[in-house]
Amino acid sequence: MLPLVLAGTAVLLASGLAGLRRAAPDAARRIVYGSSLGLCAALALAGLAALGAPPTVLRLPLFVPWVGAWFRLDPLAGFFLFVVNLGGAGASLYGLGYGRHEPTPERVLAFYPAFLAAMNLVLLAADAFGFLFAWELMSVTSWALVVAHHHEPGNRRAGFLYLLMATLSGLALLLAFGLLAGPAGDYGFAAMRAARPAGGAAALALLLALAGTGAKAGLMPLHAWLPEAHPAAPSHVSALMSGVMTKVAVYAFIRIVFDLLGGPPWWAAVVVLALGGATAVLGVLQALLQRDLKRLLAYSTVENIGIVFIGLGLAMAFRADGDPIGAALALTAALFHVFNHAVFKSLLFYGAGAVQAATGSRDMDALGGLIHRMRLTSFAVLVGCGAISALPPLNGFVSEWLTFQAILLHPDLPQWGFKVMLPADGALLALAAALAAACFVKAYGITFLGRPRSQAAATAMEVDGFSRATMAGFAALCLLGGIFPGVMIDALAPVAHALLGTRLPAQLALPWVTVVPVAAARSSYNGLLIFLFIATATSLTVLAIHRFASHAVRRSPAWDCGFPDPSPATQYTADSFAQPIRRVFAASLFRAREVVTMPPPGDTGPATIEKTFCDPFWDWGYAPVAGWIDRAATTLNVLQFLTIRRYLSFVFLALVTLLLAVALWG
């Protein structure tokens, strides 16, 4: 099957050429998105098939002749193949309709299939060279998509920042693979597995891998590019970048840390847990402060990556202490969340795209009341908001519940670091979930509910059929994932088995498809029954009330304590909704400040409120580094204006120094 998968990927890569036909943009759009849809669907099925199959390996005579290009399809790659191509298929279907609004389609169509193919290649590559090639291809093609709308202000800066961080990430991974390959210098993954580094080299490789993959996934403090770059792309590409590409980075982390490096030391788990907890809370807090819908979603991606990394950190912790069941539970939770996030974040970006297509704006303070005009979009986005806020019976709740269950297993860990760290991470996770609920109440409430705040919002039209079908499908996936979590947990069992040597007990055999991660006495959850109970209770109540009580409805102006104001400006805005949370949490973390200036009595001038907050990562992390680089560059600038004799003497000195070094250590 691996050759077929590779062939499919190659066709995907090539189909971008069709997008270059400027003459017939409509036909090009249909060809590109249609073929991507078909290929992605096939590849997703192949990924599912690979979950249960033994690994297959293939060597192609590409790249470096004597090494060749190794490819491998195992359960881990299969699972991510499924997630990536599910997102890819959704984005393609959505793109069929949404692509119509694209002003410069050739800038998107040419790179879109290549981006998809590059992500698939990352998953399939089984040697460092091929992996890094695919990784960089993924970065470059997505960069091209980010700067597709390069005329809009801010997008070029976003593209520059993204390219910079992608370079950093590639460099870190390059060095990590260098350490993994060891002195023998065999870059095949099989050889790395056979000769695992130990001690300092392993620790350094782990930290480099964390930096390299974290920078791509949006792990703090390397997340700063993400909220700039993801919203800049067209919405279905944003969905791919946020929902899928970050998952490729998670895959790379799992591949390196769990597969290539073997058992990481326990302190590494503490580092990952700390970063994950901080990322989850700070990410969602930043999301809450945004008023641009797509930026909000991008920051929320940062949060969800934090949750995934909490799960991965837990798995590392349990693994370091020889508790395979705990590790399998935590890893399953993390991978389940990977799938869930891919689904609901894609759905939400499609919704944001639909809003943008319908109103031309993504500033929430210019929207409102869309629930009346975009019925299906508003319903699908509501489901997505519920899922991302971890509400039962939707899918987001199940993966967070599994993560909590893994945390509750932690007293079995002997290290005191974990005993303190894990309850704290549990509280951070709960805080992140509650803040996410607040964040998406805000996003949904300001965008879809209330009264329209602009003419465009008041006259918005529902989007095309392709977009609606995609959103409805993904909303259904959110519900199905929450009702039948056992299917997903069982599907993930081979992945856990391949990486950890153990698996969770089979769930589907249990009565009523209950989820019992460890033991029935510890905890269990039944999404199906919860859903049935809620559905029954709701319909029974509605029936009973409408049968036995009044069912008359009178329409009247809003009550509003007797003083309704016709101006939509009197509603709560994105900023005012976030004000209490900003005041409680962000005052110290982000130095959020509000300055109210009132005109003196008698003056008819307006009162003003000024809100500021800063990103500590920019102010204390990125800005100083940029400053140092700038200063160093200025200093080194002198070297550009030397005489030829000086340059020669530098070369000579360098040569002599190197020779000396060889003589001394050689």
Next chain:
Amino acid sequence: MGGFGFDVAHMLAGLLVLASLTMLYQDRLVALINVLAAHALILSASVAWQAHLQGAPDLYVTAAIAFGFKAVFIPWALRRIVRELGVHREIETVVGIGPTMLAGIGLVALSLEVMLPVTAAADPVARQDIALALSVVLIGLLIMVTRRNAVSQVVGFLSIDNGISLAATGARGMPLVVEISVAFSVLVAFIVIGIFLFRIRERFDTVDLGALDEFSGERQ
């Protein structure tokens, strides 16, 4: 697990830590002093329970001293001082309550992490007493660091003393003579600080220690 005796000792020590954390939470001076009284009360109960567990009658004396001095006399005196000084009731904290509480919990975790492995050989009651006593001492220091008001600094100082007493009684008690002399030295310190407070107030018309900085020689 050491059975019922351990459970009660653990509960009392835990309550002592809780009382320390409650001090961090309080931002009213009178309430703070009330918590200090409760703190000392819990301490004396804990010491009495130790006396019962260890069968050491001299510890009952210690418990009585703790009750008499620390739970009754000193809070009464402090209340008087507050009343006579007419100190405003709000405490100006240097940092907010939230971060302070977080730091307090962090200190508890730290002292547990440091003390429990070190004392692995001792018996369970003493181990947990010593570990929790360290956290009481650290939280006391935290109170002194984060508060500006001189009276609340005194409260922090006294809670440190309570923590030390808990550790000492847990470790099979200290000799009665030492205990009495410690009690008296605390009393003397208390009197000195009390007088000092009145002098500060006379001189600078405030007991906010921030005001003293302005008068220190270094700044001029």
Next chain:
Amino acid sequence: MILSLLVQGVQMSLVLLAAPLLTGAVRKVKARWQRRRGASVLQPYRDLRRLLGKDVVLAENASWLFRTAPYLIFAFTWVAASLVPTFAAGLIFSWTGDLIAIIALLGAARFMLTLAGMDIGTAFGGIGASREAMIAALAEPAMLMIIIALALMAGSSQLSTIAEFMASSAAGPRVSAALALVAFVIVALAENARIPVDNPATHLELTMVHEAMVLEYSGRHLAMIELAAALKLLLMVSAIACIFGPIGLVVAGPAGAAAAAPGVAAIGAYTIGAAAYAGKLAVAAVLLGTFESAIAKMRVFRVPNLLGGALMLGLLATLLLFVSRGL
């Protein structure tokens, strides 16, 4: 099997029927403390009947979400409430969800309520929703710390199992349990919009949170929301009672084992359990009414300190558990 299904059915209808009574009892106690005679404890039932008979007056721009939200809120809360052991633990469907799921169901109800508050587009709905979101963001971490502490003690996050552990002799005097209890009470007060966090009886607009969100509701919709609020109060009281005071609770080992006991004996045990539960509700009503009469409402921005305190109590309980477990 039939008996256990029956018991589950009794439990589901019991919470529904008892919830307004508890609310009425709390109001009665508060009235007595204010030296008023107060309305009858049955008044909430009359209120509900009256609301159900009235027309719904709907704002002109109310959407479908506004009209469906009351039923969903009620359903979420009812399902959550029927998962909490009241007079018997280990009911046939108790494994459907653990304490985390119950809290999440309440979160789902709150999600719908806050959205409904924003649907009409009035400033009151917005202020209520945004403050409710803040309180929830503070209460949930505290709740999770309590769950961690309880799970450490009982080895489970399943309410029935926790109740069985607490009823057994293995529990012993635990400072952690006491800390968790205090924290749980604080969180329950915040979750139920009680004093000192919110005032359930206020109609002074700027001080309210819950009432501001439901300002636009009327008729049967309002009845559903009021009933859901009463159910939530009952749920929290039941949870506290079954965790921290499982006296008289029918505990019969793993789920379904009670049904295996001889019929008459089982029914006798259930009767005692129900009587004990009624007693616990009465005590809770008196305590809550007294507490609310004795204390003032907090400023909104003092609430973070209170709930932060609950979080700290939960953390401290967890840390102390490590000490007592580790020795």
